[in-house]
Amino acid sequence: MSRSPSLPDRPRLDLDPEMSDAERLAAIRQHYERLLTVNDELDERLSTATDRQEELREEVEQLKRRNETLKTSSLYLATVEELTDDGIVIKQHGNNQEVLTEASPHLDSELEAGDRVAINDSFAIQQLLDDETDSRAQAMEIDASPTVSYEDIGGIDEQVREVREAVEDPLTNPEMFEKVGIQPPSGVLLYGPPGTGKTMLAKAVANETDATFIKMAGSELVRKFIGEGSRLVRDLFDLAGEREPAVIFIDEIDAVAAKRTDSKTSGDAEVQRTMMQLLSEMDGFDDRGDVRIMAATNRFDMLDEAILRPGRFDRLIEVPKPAPEGREKILEIHTRDMNVASDVDFGDLAEQLEDYSGAEIAALATEAGMFAIRDGRTEVRRQDFDDAYEKVEDAEEQTTIPGPTTYQY
Numbered sequence: 001m002s003r004s005p006s007l008p009d010r011p012r013l014d015l016d017p018e019m020s021d022a023e024r025l026a027a028i029r030q031h032y033e034r035l036l037t038v039n040d041e042l043d044e045r046l047s048t049a050t051d052r053q054e055e056l057r058e059e060v061e062q063l064k065r066r067n068e069t070l071k072t073s074s075l076y077l078a079t080v081e082e083l084t085d086d087g088i089v090i091k092q093h094g095n096n097q098e099v100l101t102e103a104s105p106h107l108d109s110e111l112e113a114g115d116r117v118a119i120n121d122s123f124a125i126q127q128l129l130d131d132e133t134d135s136r137a138q139a140m141e142i143d144a145s146p147t148v149s150y151e152d153i154g155g156i157d158e159q160v161r162e163v164r165e166a167v168e169d170p171l172t173n174p175e176m177f178e179k180v181g182i183q184p185p186s187g188v189l190l191y192g193p194p195g196t197g198k199t200m201l202a203k204a205v206a207n208e209t210d211a212t213f214i215k216m217a218g219s220e221l222v223r224k225f226i227g228e229g230s231r232l233v234r235d236l237f238d239l240a241g242e243r244e245p246a247v248i249f250i251d252e253i254d255a256v257a258a259k260r261t262d263s264k265t266s267g268d269a270e271v272q273r274t275m276m277q278l279l280s281e282m283d284g285f286d287d288r289g290d291v292r293i294m295a296a297t298n299r300f301d302m303l304d305e306a307i308l309r310p311g312r313f314d315r316l317i318e319v320p321k322p323a324p325e326g327r328e329k330i331l332e333i334h335t336r337d338m339n340v341a342s343d344v345d346f347g348d349l350a351e352q353l354e355d356y357s358g359a360e361i362a363a364l365a366t367e368a369g370m371f372a373i374r375d376g377r378t379e380v381r382r383q384d385f386d387d388a389y390e391k392v393e394d395a396e397e398q399t400t401i402p403g404p405t406t407y408q409y
């Protein structure tokens with residue numbers, strides 16, 4: 001550390017008793033001048049020191065913030081079991097280890113048995129967390145009786161057939177598999193571009209088999225606290241077991257099942273742990289009864305091979321964008337409740353909608369209806385579809401980055 005230069009010497013006033021009054025006066029004046037100079041110099045030093053102090057204060061604040069971030073990124077989850085005179089008994093999630101610990105002073109009076117808390121490496125309670133059921137409810141979408149049916153899905157008949165075979169038959173006709181002596185597929189992975197009907201397929205199969213549909217987005221499984229993602233995976237499978245027959249649908253599975261990277265950050269390690277939990281739940285799946293597992297991804301190329309092994313997601317079904325006949329079917333489905341004029345030829349329109357996904361076709365139909373309403377009509381004409389097409393294309397041009405979107409499977 002560099003030492004700051006020493007302070008200027010304090011000026012001394014030497015008055016000789018022999019001096020005349022005039023000489024004394026001159027000496028005092030000179031002394032006064034020197035005092036002024038030193039004063040100016042000290043003023044300048046003080047202002048430099050104040051600036052430096054401000055800089056250092058900012059640096060300290062930054063370090064404090066970094067320290068806080070570091071602390072929170074390595075927190076573990078636990079549940080408060082008991083508040084005793086000797087301390088707080090907590091049970092760590094994941095390993096169920098019971099520990100006698102203490103809480104940060106600001107939390108002391110707030111804690112109650114049953115609270116979900118975040119603890120640091122030394123088991124000290126750092127944060128009081130939301131109720132677990134809240135966090136579960138946020139992460140999962142549960143639909144006891146979905147209303148989507150196979151008739152609502154257009155252009156992917158072959159995929160519907162495959163899904164029925166892999167998911168529906170084992171639920172409705174398990175004896176068939178026993179008689180033939182084969183295991184039904186463990187998990188079905190739907191892959192393909194966004195908006196092609198993957199979620200619809202999962203909902204429709206749940207509807208058809210009177211199963212509860214339980215959806216979890218892979219991104220929801222990527223959690224802040226260590227152990228939280230794997231806990232959610234366990235909860236997901238437990239809940240499906242309680243509600244059987246049930247169809248578990250994990251959307252965006254790539255968020256937790258991407259290929260391993262070289263990066264060693266704790267976030268990646270936590271995602272790995274969540275994936276391992278998912279794999280172990282799937283491996284122990286035989287005893288789970290009437291629960292079927294489906295997952296979807298737009299990024300098949302990113303998936304870790306481990307999840308595709310036999311006994312895991314071992315039935316892969318590609319759900320592509322629809323061909324012209326498929327687009328025509330989807331147009332018909334999404335205009336079923338509309339009053340469409342006789343001049344609208346869906347075959348012709350479908351040809352025009354090259355590269356459109358089912359979701360985009362659904363949006364186009366709604367937009368055409370909006371044009372009719374704007375014109376004060378209830379009947380939707382070909383011109384409305386053309387206007388809607390133009391609007392969608394214009395919006396597309398403004399938002400897309402040049403170059404076609406490619407999906408690698």
Ligand SMILES: Nc1ncnc2c1ncn2[C@@H]1O[C@H](COP(=O)(O)OP(=O)(O)OP(=O)(O)O)[C@@H](O)[C@H]1O
Nearest residue numbers: 152153154194195196197198199200330358359362
């Ligand atoms: N094949 C289809 N037939 C009829 N409608 C479809 C079809 N595909 C998509 N849609 C429409 O698009 C909406 C979104 O579709 P869905 O959520 O099933 O797509 P997804 O493939 O799961 O998309 P993502 O990968 O973005 O989750 C549906 O609610 C439906 O209105």
